[in-house]
Amino acid sequence: xxxxxxxxxxxxxxxxxxxxxxxxxxxxxxxxxxxxxxxxxxxxxxxxxxxxxxxxxxxxxxxxxxxxxxxxxxxxxxxxxxxxxxxxxxxxxxxxxxxxxxxxxxxxxxxx
Amino acid sequence: xxxxxxxxxxxxxxxxxxxxxxxxxxxxxxxxxxxxxxxxxxxxxxxxxxxxxxxxxxxxxxxxxxxxxxxxxxxxxxxxxxxxxxxxxxxxxxxxxxxxxxxxxxxxxxxxx
Numbered sequence: 001x002x003x004x005x006x007x008x009x010x011x012x013x014x015x016x017x018x019x020x021x022x023x024x025x026x027x028x029x030x031x032x033x034x035x036x037x038x039x040x041x042x043x044x045x046x047x048x049x050x051x052x053x054x055x056x057x058x059x060x061x062x063x064x065x066x067x068x069x070x071x072x073x074x075x076x077x078x079x080x081x082x083x084x085x086x087x088x089x090x091x092x093x094x095x096x097x098x099x100x101x102x103x104x105x106x107x108x109x110x111x112x
Numbered sequence: 113x114x115x116x117x118x119x120x121x122x123x124x125x126x127x128x129x130x131x132x133x134x135x136x137x138x139x140x141x142x143x144x145x146x147x148x149x150x151x152x153x154x155x156x157x158x159x160x161x162x163x164x165x166x167x168x169x170x171x172x173x174x175x176x177x178x179x180x181x182x183x184x185x186x187x188x189x190x191x192x193x194x195x196x197x198x199x200x201x202x203x204x205x206x207x208x209x210x211x212x213x214x215x216x217x218x219x220x221x222x223x224x225x
Binding site: 030035041044045088099100101105 | 116145147152153154155156160168170171204206211213214215216217218219
């Protein structure tokens with residue numbers, strides 16, 4: 001079963017709006033990562049947040065991590081049509097031996 | 113650098129046929145992974161390797177075998193393909209030391225009739 005669960009499963013917004021995606025997980029982690037997948041392509045790493053970090057920024061991306069609630073959120077600000085993709089969270093669980101467990105993803109559509 | 117490459121890109125098999133998917137990386141990464149992705153789902157780990165000559169089972173290993181004879185290559189074999197193995201297969205690699213991201217190949221779309 002998947003460790004991470006994304007919410008919502010699908011999100012449709014207008015260009016310029018912000019998009020927020022959430023991820024919940026069940027067990028203790030070393031770090032949590034977010035990946036993006038364009039239709040028919042491989043996954044591309046976006047950002048990694050360690051278990052002792054609470055917030056991280058990269059360009060228009062902002063990731064938060066709440067280990068007490070076992071949840072993370074990915075915020076994309078000022079979205080563009082090119083941000084249309086599926087977004088996955090992946091957890092590096094303690095004791096996993098560098099394996100990642102992926103959630104089922106959020107399909108983001110940004111309408112021009 | 114080419115990064116992570118996968119061959120073939122597409123393949124159609126009949127039930128019972130065998131095939132090997134090849135993954136190659138030119139980043140000198142220690143770790144390599146094989147995942148499958150089914151429609152509307154995330155990735156599930158099939159097998160992985162923590163270094164040349166090593167392999168280990170992931171979440172869904174049944175029906176698959178792997179080999180890592182060279183550090184840069186990770187092969188995924190299907191000995192007797194079944195329709196349930198119709199999926200998109202992704203290879204990934206990761207460097208050693210500390211928390212790092214995985215680098216993914218473009219995928220192989222496999223259909224088993």
